[in-house]
Amino acid sequence: MTRNAKINTLLLLAVAALAVLPLALGLGDHKEEPFAGADGEAETAITELEPDYEPWFSPLYEPPSGEIESGLFALQAAVGAGVLAYYFGVRHGRRQGAEQARRQQPVPGTGPDTGSDTGSDAGSDADPGRPGEAVSPGPRA
Numbered sequence: 001m002t003r004n005a006k007i008n009t010l011l012l013l014a015v016a017a018l019a020v021l022p023l024a025l026g027l028g029d030h031k032e033e034p035f036a037g038a039d040g041e042a043e044t045a046i047t048e049l050e051p052d053y054e055p056w057f058s059p060l061y062e063p064p065s066g067e068i069e070s071g072l073f074a075l076q077a078a079v080g081a082g083v084l085a086y087y088f089g090v091r092h093g094r095r096q097g098a099e100q101a102r103r104q105q106p107v108p109g110t111g112p113d114t115g116s117d118t119g120s121d122a123g124s125d126a127d128p129g130r131p132g133e134a135v136s137p138g139p140r141a
Contacts, residue, residue, distance in 0.1 A: 001009075022028065046053055063069040 063072060
């Protein structure tokens, strides 16, 4: 097993443990809604401490039910994950392309034209050049 495979396996086990351990240990059993979000907890704490508190802002859109709110949250998470996956995929592809281009470039001094080259016609029009090099048309009459 390679080093990257070991790291990926450990990361997957850690994520699974973070998802399963709270359920297995019953960490939310004493609450009415055991795994409600932090927004609800904060709202409850504020109303207990300051019953006359008036929020400064109100939501732009209030979903009609908790299921729709959860669905929109999941959609937001999916779009964010898609954007991140696209970014990392493009970055990985660029890195692979650069490595492949580097591998395809000949190493100086190892090409087929290095056997009898004395350096006298290096860079002249007799050598068409390597891909990507500009070749001058020569002097005009």
